[in-house]
Amino acid sequence: MAQADIARLLALAIIWSLSFVFIRVLVPALGPVWVPMLRALIAGIALTAWFAFIRLDADVKRHWRAYLFVGILNSALPFLLFALAAVRLPASYLVILNALLPLFAAVAAAVWLDERLTLAKLTGLAAGAAGVALVSRAGPIKPDATFAWAVAASLGAVVCYALAGVWLKKRGARLNPVAIAGWSQLFAGFALLPAVPFAPIAGPITPLIVWNMLALSLLCSGVAYVLFFRLIANVGPVRTMTVTFLMPALGMMWGVLFLDETVTLPMLFGAALIIAGTASVLRPSRLPRPA
Numbered sequence: 001m002a003q004a005d006i007a008r009l010l011a012l013a014i015i016w017s018l019s020f021v022f023i024r025v026l027v028p029a030l031g032p033v034w035v036p037m038l039r040a041l042i043a044g045i046a047l048t049a050w051f052a053f054i055r056l057d058a059d060v061k062r063h064w065r066a067y068l069f070v071g072i073l074n075s076a077l078p079f080l081l082f083a084l085a086a087v088r089l090p091a092s093y094l095v096i097l098n099a100l101l102p103l104f105a106a107v108a109a110a111v112w113l114d115e116r117l118t119l120a121k122l123t124g125l126a127a128g129a130a131g132v133a134l135v136s137r138a139g140p141i142k143p144d145a146t147f148a149w150a151v152a153a154s155l156g157a158v159v160c161y162a163l164a165g166v167w168l169k170k171r172g173a174r175l176n177p178v179a180i181a182g183w184s185q186l187f188a189g190f191a192l193l194p195a196v197p198f199a200p201i202a203g204p205i206t207p208l209i210v211w212n213m214l215a216l217s218l219l220c221s222g223v224a225y226v227l228f229f230r231l232i233a234n235v236g237p238v239r240t241m242t243v244t245f246l247m248p249a250l251g252m253m254w255g256v257l258f259l260d261e262t263v264t265l266p267m268l269f270g271a272a273l274i275i276a277g278t279a280s281v282l283r284p285s286r287l288p289r290p291a
Helices: 003-054 060-086 091-098 101-112 119-136 145-171 177-198 207-235 243-259 265-282
Strands: none
Touching: 003 060, 003 091, 003 177, 003 207, 003 243, 060 091, 060 145, 060 177, 091 145, 091 243, 091 265, 101 119, 101 145, 119 265, 145 207, 177 207, 243 265
């Protein structure tokens, strides 16, 4: 992997691990619908305006259906599900559950890309499931019914990301990765607009809320998705997904520093199981020796 791509990977891990802190700050004030809608819409407007400035031809007339599909599957739905989960779960929980992405991607690739599920991958999936079970009972919050729904919403968001990655690998080769970053976000914001009248803002809207919203939109969606789609184009989706190795430790650190969250020993063990399972899934299969 080139040094520039390693730098992009590290930057992406830092940015996306911070996104869960921003979500936890914003959801109590704006609600779980306004946060994903504004996140996608602001990022999409900023990126498409930049495209117009640099005269990037995204060929929207030809590819708008693909941008809309990726926007809904890779942004609108997972953003909404993570925001709903953030009503109940701390940022440290969200970032740990997000680390299951490569495991779900391996299952999706086995179904739609005919990639074989080896014994190592099945072992990794079992370790990841054990890690989720451990994190779900790790404290410091009470595991009641709303907690279970929040965990399920987080896992649903990760499934959306995995399916979007597989679709991009199979069908997205003809799309400009930078154009996807902007136009998919814009379509995702428009897709969430009809739900806004049914989700009033709790408030108050303070300068802190405004700055967090801008950081989540411009940094964690705008800049991050340009890095993400560029990495997929340069090094492929499997290597790009190794970003999840770094995110749990960073996310737990941000939660402690900025939100006064508590990290328990079972949470660390659960995160370690998830990361170990992910590493097992991402490990390339041994090729048979030539005769």
